[in-house]
Each structure stands twice: as C-alpha cells, then as structure tokens.
Amino acid sequence: MGVEELEEFEREARELRRRSADWEFIEKQPEPIKTALKVLVETGDLWLAAKISGLPVDEFDEIRIKARIPVVV
Amino acid sequence: MSVAVADTCFLVHWLRFRGRERLFDAFESVAVPVMVLDEMGARGRVMLAPWLASRRAFLIPRINECEVEALRLVEFSRSQRLPTLDPPEAYCLAVARRRGYTVLTDNKAPKHLVHALSEYSGVRVLDSLDVLALIYGSGLAEAVKAYEEDTGLVFSRSRLRAYGVEL
Numbered sequence: 001m002g003v004e005e006l007e008e009f010e011r012e013a014r015e016l017r018r019r020s021a022d023w024e025f026i027e028k029q030p031e032p033i034k035t036a037l038k039v040l041v042e043t044g045d046l047w048l049a050a051k052i053s054g055l056p057v058d059e060f061d062e063i064r065i066k067a068r069i070p071v072v073v
Numbered sequence: 074m075s076v077a078v079a080d081t082c083f084l085v086h087w088l089r090f091r092g093r094e095r096l097f098d099a100f101e102s103v104a105v106p107v108m109v110l111d112e113m114g115a116r117g118r119v120m121l122a123p124w125l126a127s128r129r130a131f132l133i134p135r136i137n138e139c140e141v142e143a144l145r146l147v148e149f150s151r152s153q154r155l156p157t158l159d160p161p162e163a164y165c166l167a168v169a170r171r172r173g174y175t176v177l178t179d180n181k182a183p184k185h186l187v188h189a190l191s192e193y194s195g196v197r198v199l200d201s202l203d204v205l206a207l208i209y210g211s212g213l214a215e216a217v218k219a220y221e222e223d224t225g226l227v228f229s230r231s232r233l234r235a236y237g238v239e240l
Contacts, residue, residue, distance in 0.1 A: 006156065006181065009229060016227065045180075046082045047112070047159040056114030058085045061225075070227040071086070073179050073200050 010044070013072035017041045022068045029063070036060065037067050046071060074101040077199075078133070078169050080162045080178035081112040086224040087177075087201060088120040092208075092216065097129055099207045104174060106133045109161050133168060142167035150186055158182040169196050177204065179226070202228050206236050214238045 018041055026037045036053035040046060050060035064071070077100040079087070084105065087093055096103065103124065110132060113121070124130035143163035150158035162178050166186065169176045175197040176183055184200075187193040199207070201220065209216040217228060217238055233240060 006185070009181075010156075013229075043157070045157055045159065046085075047161065047180075048157070050112070056117065057081045057112045058088075058117035059114040061085050062116070065225040068225075070225060071082075071179065072227050072229060073202055073232075 009072075013044055014042065016072055017044065017069050020068050020070050022066075025067050029067075033060075033063060037063070037069065040064060040069055044072060074099070075175055076100060076102050076104055076172070077175040077177045078104040078106065078165045078172075079109065080165050080176065080180070080183075081109045083177045083179050083201060084109065084121070085113065085117055086179060086226055087204075088117060090220050090223045092219065093120075095208050096204065099204060100175070102128070103130045103177075104133050104168070104172075105130055106161065106164055106168065107135055108164050112161060136168075139164055139167040139171070146186060146190075149190065150182060153189055155185045155189060156180070156182040158186060166193060166196060166198075175199060177201075201226065202232060202236065214240065 021041050026034060029037060033053050036049045039052055040049035046061065047057060050057040053060045087096060105121065121130065143160055146163040146166055147158050147160060159180065162180055162183050165176045165178065166183055168174060170193055177199055179200045183198045187196050187198055205216045205220060206213050213236060217233065218240065221227060
C-alpha cells in the first residue's frame with residue numbers, strides 16, 4: 001500500500017468509525033473514557049486510546065465494542 | 074512451522090475469535106513480550122493462560138537492547154511520516170528481526186516500516202486477515218464473517234476483494 005492508498009484507506013476508515021459510532025453512548029462515558037473513545041474514532045489507534053483511558057487494552061476494547069466503533073484492518 | 078510474536082491489539086482480538094485455536098495451524102508457537110502481557114487486563118490474561126500453560130505461547134522478557142531499538146523505530150516512523158508506530162509493535166519488530174519470528178499485528182505501521190527500513194525488509198508482518206487467509210484458504214469468507222462478528226473488526230472491502238472474498 002503506497003502513501004496515497006494509505007491516506008485514502010485512513011480517510012475511509014475514519015468516516016466509517018464516525019458513522020458507526022454510538023455517539024450517545026460515547027457522550028455518557030466518564031472522563032477520560034469519553035476522550036479516549038473520541039481519540040479512537042479520529043485516529044483508529046486502539047493502543048493509544050487505551051493508554052489515554054487508563055484501562056488495559058482488552059478492557060478498553062470491550063467499551064469500544066459497546067460504543068460500536070469498528071477497528072478497520 | 075515458524076514462531077510468531079504477537080502485538081497487543083492483534084492478541085486481544087484474536088483471543089476473542091471462536092477459531093482462536095486454529096492459530097497453531099499456522100504457527101508452532103506464539104511469543105508474547107512481557108510488555109504486551111502488561112497491556113492486558115483480567116479477561117485477556119485468562120484467555121491467554123491455556124496457551125501459556127500448554128507452552129504453545131511463551132513470554133519474552135524485557136530486553137534492554139530491544140527496547141532501545143523500539144525507540145529508534147518509533148522515532149524513525151515519526152521522522153519519515155509513516156503511520157504511527159506504537160511501542161509494543163516496535164518492540165515486536167525488534168524481537169522478530171533478531172529471532173526470525175513473524176510479527177502479528179493489526180496496525181498498518183509495521184507493514185510500512187519493513188518496506189521503509191532495509192534492515193527490516195526480511196521481517197514478515199501479518200495482520201489478522203493475512204492469518205485467516207493462511208489458515209482457512211477456500212473457507213476464508215466464512216472465517217472473515219465469524220471474525221468480524223466476534224471481534225468488532227471490519228476488514229477493508231478492497232483487501233477482501235484482493236483475497237477473492239465478496240461479502
């Protein structure tokens with residue numbers, strides 16, 4: 001995947017995350033979970049978002065699934 | 074069969090997949106850096122425990138040389154404006170290069186890095202779709218559906234088409 005293809009992939013993935021996310025659920029979360037979920041929607045970086053949340057990656061991933069944020073591979 | 078070293082995000086998702094045991098159809102064993110284990114909570118550790126107990130998975134200690142190399146890779150990816158490389162996947166790359174392991178990760182960054190850094194060009198990097206294709210072959214479409222259901226991952230439709238899968 002070249003740079004342009006990667007940028008296109010990232011753009012599409014971000015749109016999908018924004019569209020799919022349950023924003024009502026996200027807005028109801030306490031901080032720093034809420035911010036971490038928003039970072040995940042924008043960046044797709046699960047590890048970084050988990051770090052921001054202060055939770056282990058698998059526990060944060062459970063919340064990601066409830067927030068309906070897809071990880072795009 | 075070869076040994077793979079697994080990054081946190083790959084492991085968290087793969088352990089949720091109903092067909093997780095089939096990983097050992099493709100790899101003799103899976104190395105888990107302690108750095109990766111430390112990123113996992115109770116659920117992940119419980120899921121990983123049978124693999125560790127049966128010695129199909131084994132832990133890799135923190136190695137200072139690999140940690141320093143991981144930092145170099147993170148800095149390199151930033152300087153080259155490559156996709157963001159997180160420390161655990163950088164550590165997996167450093168270990169894989171030294172030991173001849175395959176890296177398992179669902180992030181894009183390691184695949185780009187092995188193309189950008191000549192000394193890493195021999196490191197094999199696979200994501201969960203690549204691994205599913207290796208294991209399931211002609212049954213890939215069903216496996217992809219199950220994987221997406223179990224993990225909340227979505228595979229890029231263009232990548233699926235490249236593997237001959239239309240969902």
